[in-house]
Amino acid sequence: MILLTGITGTCGRAILTVLGERQIPVRALVRDLDKVTDLSMPGLEIVQGDLEDESSIESALQGVDRAFLVMANSEQQLANEKRFIDVAKRREVSHLVKLSASGADVKSSALLKRVHGEAEEYLARSGMNYTHIRPNFFMQNILHCAASIVAEDRFYLPLGEGRTGIIDVADVADVVVTVLTESGHKGQTYYITGPEILSFYDLAEQMSEVLGRKITYVDLPAQEFRSQLLNWGSSDWYVNAVMALFELMAQDTAASVTDTCRELCGRAPRSFRSFVQQHRDIFGERERVKTVAG
Ligand SMILES: NC(=O)c1ccc[n+]([C@@H]2O[C@H](COP(=O)([O-])OP(=O)(O)OC[C@H]3O[C@@H](n4cnc5c(N)ncnc54)[C@H](OP(=O)(O)O)[C@@H]3O)[C@@H](O)[C@H]2O)c1
DSSP states (O other): OEEEEOTTSHHHHHHHHHHHHTTOOEEEEESOGGGGTTOOOTTEEEEEOOTTOHHHHHHHTTTOSEEEEOOOSSTTHHHHHHHHHHHHHHTTOSEEEEEOOTTOOTTOSSHHHHHHHHHHHHHHHTTSOEEEEEEOOBGGGGGGGHHHHHHHSEEEESOTTOEEOOBOHHHHHHHHHHHHHSSSOTTEEEEEOOSSOEEHHHHHHHHHHHHTSOOEEEEOOHHHHHHHHHHTTOOHHHHHHHHHHHHHHHTTTBOOOOSHHHHHHSSOOOOHHHHHHHTHHHHOOHHHHHHHTO
């Protein structure tokens, strides 16, 4: 049996979809059952649990031989991941696949990279069989900018000229499912990216081409972005963590691509153009933008 965490989130949901398409039975640990009332899939077993609650992890891992661990970025992330690893080891889970991040490093200047670096080291030292999945920046992050793209044809991020090997979470999911269901991946660390290195100006240009109207990327001063995050109610810990991460990205540290997706899945990773095409209703058609603007 495979156990998934995080199925109400971006990666977990995408992984669940791939497992469902392949009709592979899976158990999912879910914090809030109300969030999955609309979810039904043959072979899916949902159990209530919380990574803050050791006994619920114990029950969820009963009879499980492979598990996927993803944790939201929060002050509790490292403690929760360590707790899950401890219980998985006790429960003799034979393979734990951890969603990490590109640049995970205990010595990174960015807290979130250090958290992943420490969790990776903790898992490796546990003696369990593991695989670390280190994706680059998710294309799905751009969906958070949809409101201003629809209203103003602009999006605002404090990322300067920084470039990324931006990746579609659907590819993260395909890689994770390959690792969970095929042999030969134990002890590996996979850095996965999309097919090309793109700046946020390049992303705007590709969006313009696909959507048929001019989309502009605005390099927002870091302080303004910080104020926005605080106004949205994010905690100081989260705001500081994201700002440090974005500062690193603005220095062009995420500008690389790998062949890992092709090597593991036998095909090229999805392009940003195809991602925009797939989500063009969210980014707004020209007609809809006219309507929004009155
Ligand atoms: N965004 C990027 O570009 C990027 C790139 C590389 C790596 N990453 C890494 O990806 C991870 C985030 O993945 P994501 O975007 O899929 O996350 P997400 O959409 O924020 O989803 C997080 C999931 O974790 C669950 N969760 C949170 N706290 C929990 C707890 N105490 N017990 C059980 N479940 C809990 C959430 O459940 P609820 O619905 O109950 O909250 C949700 O299902 C982070 O570790 C981040 O560093 C992100």
